[in-house]
Amino acid sequence: MIKKDFPILRETVNGKPLVWFDNAATTQKPQSVIDRIAYFYEHENSNIHRAAHELAARASDAYEAAREKVKTFLNASSVNEIVFVRGATEGINLVAQSWGDHNLVAGDEIIVSNLEHHANIVPWKRLADKKGLKLRVIPVDDDGQILLDEYSKLLNSKTRLVAFTQVSNALGTVTPAKEIVKMAHAVGAKVLIDGAQSVSHMKVDVQDLNPDWLVFSGHKLFGPTGIGALYGKEELLNEMEPYQAGGNMIQDVTFEEIKYHKAPNRFEAGTGNIADAIGLGAAIDYVTKLGIDAIGQYEHQLLDYATKLLKEIPGVRLIGTAKNKASVLSFNLQGYTNDQVGQALNREGVAVRTGHHCAQPILRRMGVETTVxxxxxxxxxxxxxxxxIKTLWELKKVRF
Incomplete structure (x- = not known):
């Protein structure tokens, strides 16, 4: 049974077995990932790329092997297209600062969708405010689905960037990513995909999707926190300005001139999160062994099962009812605050997220401030x- 691979799932909460239903916030880690990180510190711990001794070679080999695993997982063309970052948030900020700040000028337009996590809104809004750019928003229908006809109306010769999520963290909506990318490229715009919520549920093939950049976080892919990856087309990455400056990202330094490495090293200044990059590689190994298509199929069946039962409870309003969804169920329960529902579930060992999920615009579009x-x-x-479901029914019996 797969649960046995995850030691934390043997925990009890309030004397009840832990049910981890907060996977969109962070996923739990299999023993193989935990063991791989421990092995690094026990047998390989060294800085990378900078020494002739044995441990440096071991650490460098393991780190670059992890980059190769990310490349294969995303079907990138080259390991040079994979930059290790702290997570999706840093990846988006890197593109905003390294490409956006140096290439966009007053009057240019950036398009985001109404579904976005704050991490894919705030960097672009800050850049727009700083440089006099126009931020435009793709609307969604009442089910939380992208309105492609409305999107097409936003696209024009001033559109320089389209940044959107492949899967909504608040609603679970799966967006028509390939079509959105193709439409943006048709007007000469660059495209960034936020893959933080998609890579753990479905095959993400960057050569098929054809974005200019794609970001994801390791901790949502059964890997460690504080590590993630930015995919970018190699030629484009090499045209971008470095994000941070320091060791590891330079070819040569004098007081008169600095020569930078090409990607990916040009974006990995200083000592990176070596152990957790290797841990991310182990997480990809684990997911690959299970099979991402099999994972998606199983989760879809589980989502259908949960959705059917949830809809049968009087007073439940499901927020986000797109036809194509990943494994998220946002809802409100009449007669209770969302925190009260979350606390009741916690008493039974069930961990869920309550709040705005760092996605306030889409929840407000749906007429709510927060959800369970x-x-x-x-x-x-x-x-x-x-x-x-049993816990929710018991709450209903108390009030009605």
Whole structure:
């Protein structure tokens, strides 16, 4: 049973077995990832790329092997297209500062969708305010689905960048990513995809999708926190200005001139998060062994099971009812605040997220400020869902 691979899932909360339904916030880690990080510190710990001794070679080999695993996982053309960052947020900020700040001028337009996480809104809004850019928003329908006809109306010769999520963290909506990219490129715009919520649920092939950049976070892919990756087309990365400056990203330094490395090193200044990059590689190994298509199929069945049962509870309003969804269920329960629902679930060992999920614009579009958000992963079971549903029914019996 897959649950046995995740030691934290043997924990109890309030005397009850832990049911981890907060996967959109962060996923739990299999023993193989934990062991790989421990092995690094026990046998390989060294800085990388900078010494002739044995441990430096071991650490450098392991770090670059992890980059190769990310490249294969995303089907990138080259390891030079994979930059290690702290996570999706840093990846977006890197593009905003390294490309956006140096290439966009007053009057240029950036398009984002109404579904975005704050991490894919705030960097662009800050840049727009700084440089006199126009930020435009792709609307969604009442189910939380992108309106492609409205998107097409936003695109014009001033559109320089389209930045959007492949899967909404607040609603679970799967966006028509390939079509959005193609439409943006048709007017000469660059495209960034936020893949933080998609890479753990579905195959993400950057050669097929054809974005200019794609970002994701390791901790949402059963890997460590504080590590993620930015994919970027190699030629484009090499045209971009360095994001940070220091060691590891330079070819030569004099007081008169600095020569930078090409990608990816030009964007990896200083000592990186070596151990957790290697841990991310181990997480990709684990997911690859299970099979991302099998994961997606199982999670879809579990989502359908949970959705059907949730809809049967009187007073539940499901927020986000797109036809194509990943494993997120946002809802409100009549008669209770979202925090009260979350606390009741916690008493039964069920961990869910309550709040605005760093996605206030889309929740307000749906007419709410906050939701309860259970989010599923492949180690969850129908029994976990039953515990969750049973608790909600008991809440209804108390009030009505």
């Amino acid at each position: 958000r259970p989010s599923l992963a492949f180690y969850n079971t129908t029994e976990d869902v039953d515990t969750f």
